[in-house]
Structure formats: C-alpha cells, structure tokens
Amino acid sequence: KEIHEQPEAIAHTLAGMVDDDGRLTAGLEGAEGLNGVLMLAAGTSHNAAMIGKYWFENLADLPVITEIASEFRYRNPSLRNTGLAIGISQSGESLDTLMALRYASEHGVETMGIVNVPESTIARETDCQLLTRAGPEIGVASTKAFTAQLTVLLAMAAGIGHARGTMDDAGVARVRSALESLPRLVGEALGGFKNLAPMVSRLSRARSCLFLGRGMMFPLALEGALKLKELSYIHAEGYASGEMKHGPIALIEDGLPVVALVTDDDHLTKASSNLMEAKARGADILIITTESAAESVADLGSVVTVPDCDPLVAPILLSIPAQILAYLTAVHKGTDVDQPRNLAKSVTVE
Known part of the structure; x- marks a missing residue:
C-alpha cells in the first residue's frame, strides 16, 4: 500500500x-x-x-x-x-x-x-x-x-x-521541473510489478544476492540490498561496481543473483563492463535501468526499465523497482512484509 x-x-x-x-x-x-x-x-x-x-x-x-x-x-x-x-x-x-x-x-x-x-x-x-x-x-x-x-x-x-x-535560475527551474515530473513517472514505474515476476521466483530460492551501482546508484544499491534483507530475509549486500575486483567478485558463482542499477550516464560503459565480468562467472543478472539505456545492457541479463528521466532524479525513480523486487520476493516466500521479524519501526534505544 x-x-x-x-x-x-x-x-x-x-x-x-x-x-x-x-x-x-x-x-x-x-x-x-x-x-x-x-x-x-x-x-x-x-x-x-x-x-x-x-x-x-x-x-x-x-x-x-x-x-x-x-x-x-x-x-x-x-x-x-x-x-x-x-x-x-x-x-x-x-x-x-x-x-x-x-x-x-x-x-x-x-x-x-x-x-x-x-x-x-x-x-x-x-x-x-x-x-x-x-x-x-x-x-x-x-x-x-x-x-x-x-x-x-x-x-x-x-x-x-x-x-x-x-x-542560476535556469538550473533551479530544471531541478524543479524534474521533481514535478516524478509523481507521474513513479506512477508509471509502479506498473512494472509483472515485469519482475520471472526474477522473483529465482531470487526467492537464493541464499545470497549482490546489488551493484556506480555514482548515485551505489547508495541505491545499498538501499536495495537493505530492503531485500529486511523483507525476505535473504542475505544481500550492496557494492560500488568499481569495487568488484577488490574482493566481492570472489563471491560470484554460477546462479548467484546480481541486481544492477544502471542509468544512461557517464557510468554506463564501465557499469556494463562490470556486468560482463559477473555474467562470465555465471551470475544470474537482473538490470534495473532507464528505457534509453536498456539496449546497451540487454545482452547482459534480464532487464526491467523505468521511464527516461532527468539524471538528477534517477535515484528516486529507480528505487521503485528495487522496492517492488523486495516486496514480491517476500510475498513469494511468505514472510511478513509489514512487520519483519526482529525489527522495529523506530529504534529508540542505543
């Protein structure tokens, strides 16, 4: 809801x-x-x-x-x-x-x-x-x-x-326009539940999952991993894509789910290269991306798109499929999506 x-x-x-x-x-x-x-x-x-x-x-x-x-x-x-x-x-x-x-x-x-x-x-x-x-x-x-x-x-x-x-005034106007477009764009992204269904059935059987992102998509990868942990109880970790060779790539084995958050920006080429390396090692890759970037990554894994948007608001828009993915995986597993075990809404103790 x-x-x-x-x-x-x-x-x-x-x-x-x-x-x-x-x-x-x-x-x-x-x-x-x-x-x-x-x-x-x-x-x-x-x-x-x-x-x-x-x-x-x-x-x-x-x-x-x-x-x-x-x-x-x-x-x-x-x-x-x-x-x-x-x-x-x-x-x-x-x-x-x-x-x-x-x-x-x-x-x-x-x-x-x-x-x-x-x-x-x-x-x-x-x-x-x-x-x-x-x-x-x-x-x-x-x-x-x-x-x-x-x-x-x-x-x-x-x-x-x-x-x-x-x-300047034009720059602020651009930001405001991008923000004002979000309710419509988020509404469109919310229609993508069915597009995630094939990945959900596979992800629900996994014991671990990696989320990858570059630039502003890195913190969003952390958030996507957190949501999956909270709701489905699947061990998930978010990483900056450029850090893969500094250790996390050792975790990739045949069938390991990898969720990549990718936008059509200066990071696209390097993000694609990171995914090629993950795919070569057998990862089961889901790519959450904008429509304009979808063609560039289509051969690397399953692709779910959100509408194109100003790059400034991309983290807000791409968070929607990440939330839906965690929600649907939890529903598939039968966990309590509103009151996950061991968690409280507000942490009022140290």
Missing part, C-alpha cells in the same frame, strides 16, 4: 519545499554562508543521506560528510568546518540520530531535522526543520519516506546552490 502512495507523498513533499513565489528556497535562509554540512542518519535514512551528498556537492559546491549516527559521537569527531548538521529520520525519534544531533549542537553547530513527524523529538530539538510530507508510514521497511527524503534533499541542494551562486 505505502509503495503505491509514493506519487502523492513526493508531490506533497515538494509542495512544502516551494515558497510563495514558487521557488525551491523554503526553509533555507542563510544557506549562502555555509562552509560544510554533516548528515547524520541510520539505515534507509543514511542511504538517502549518501545520495543527498552527491546533489549537495554537485549542485551547491558544498562539502558534505555523511555519518552513521550510531558511530558518530563515540569517536569525538572534529566539527571545525561544519556549519550545519542535518539529522534525517522518518520517525524523528531515532535515538542514535538524536544523540548525534545533540553532540553537534553542544559543539556550536546549527542543527536541522528532516523528519516525517512534526511533533517528534528531533523536530522539537533542532534549530530548523524540513518535513517529508509522506503521511503515516506503518510498514517497518521504509519506502515512501525514503523517496520523500530524497525529494527534500534534492530540492534543498538546488535551493542552496542558488543561494550560493552555483546554480
């Missing part, structure tokens, strides 16, 4: 990021003076932060450090060049993220919460807040909150870029 609510969640979230003049600047006052950003999160929210890092650095020329909140404060990190600490949490109650934000605040850093619950502790304690307007998310494995978080982060990166002079 919540997977299908994503077009509305994205549209509502984007509406909250636009000011009265229609500009992507809501909640970003003083952004032009930032010298560095720290993003603190856990689980799916941390994967969103890793994608956000690409946008902030590319669009706003703003250095970003992403940190797993549960590890952050225990190493007494230096915050010398950090102007803003952003805590990302669906519930706004994740204790590790809350404590990391408190550490940053105690060291004189301004804090921001990106949360889905406006009355949450993180929303109350941070200096400023941006809301994901996804509506209540009951399923333990986050779906619509993840794409709403990405919507906020991309809109925020464009707004900061404009304030810092790294993006």
